Amino acid sequence: MINSGYAGLPVWEGLDAPDWPSYTAQLVAATDPHLVQHVADINERNTRLADAPVGTLAVKTTDGTAWFKADSGWVTWWEPIETWRTVTLDAQYSVQTACQVRRIGNLVYLRGRANHNDNNIPLNGSKVGTVPSDCIPTQIATGVVGLSLVGTNEVSAARLEVYGTSNTTSLGGPGTISVWLGVGQENVPWTSLNCIYWLD
Numbered sequence: 001m002i003n004s005g006y007a008g009l010p011v012w013e014g015l016d017a018p019d020w021p022s023y024t025a026q027l028v029a030a031t032d033p034h035l036v037q038h039v040a041d042i043n044e045r046n047t048r049l050a051d052a053p054v055g056t057l058a059v060k061t062t063d064g065t066a067w068f069k070a071d072s073g074w075v076t077w078w079e080p081i082e083t084w085r086t087v088t089l090d091a092q093y094s095v096q097t098a099c100q101v102r103r104i105g106n107l108v109y110l111r112g113r114a115n116h117n118d119n120n121i122p123l124n125g126s127k128v129g130t131v132p133s134d135c136i137p138t139q140i141a142t143g144v145v146g147l148s149l150v151g152t153n154e155v156s157a158a159r160l161e162v163y164g165t166s167n168t169t170s171l172g173g174p175g176t177i178s179v180w181l182g183v184g185q186e187n188v189p190w191t192s193l194n195c196i197y198w199l200d
């Protein structure tokens with residue numbers, strides 16, 4: 001027997017006919033870990049390939065999502081970029097431009113503008129809306145967003161926060177999107193939601 005190729009596949013020479021089934025089975029067993037494994041979804045990957053060796057590549061047949069089995073477990077090699085999803089706005093806000101969220105791996109992107117219904121965003125913090133449950137960070141996420149220049153607005157930027165899994169205030173719990181204005185920003189009618197944050 002010789003080991004052939006980078007995978008070291010077994011190749012036998014001078015075999016008798018009765019030995020072929022056994023040796024063919026050994027060749028199949030040696031080849032299988034190097035093949036792309038096709039699965040319907042992550043549940044099938046986790047069950048059917050639970051004992052797969054390190055180096056296994058699994059591909060989801062419906063959208064091409066690919067996972068690689070590393071020493072630490074399954075690692076996502078590629079997945080399709082999801083479509084934008086609508087952010088649920090608080091009752092005191094309405095949409096000026098599409099308020100949406102998109103998750104790519106552990107990164108979350110927010111975009112859009114929200115109008116305060118009485119054209120006066122409160123200075124002491126205001127709940128703008130809520131992100132979906134799978135977009136809630138493990139700790140509070142903070143960003144700087146643009147504001148309308150209408151009103152007594154000396155600084156056209158504000159602090160935007162997305163509450164993490166253990167954050168709860170009078171404005172709301174995990175996933176709450178809040179905006180905080182400063183002194184000299186009275187009578188501001190709208191805020192941007194444009195922000196990027198990590199989940200982990």
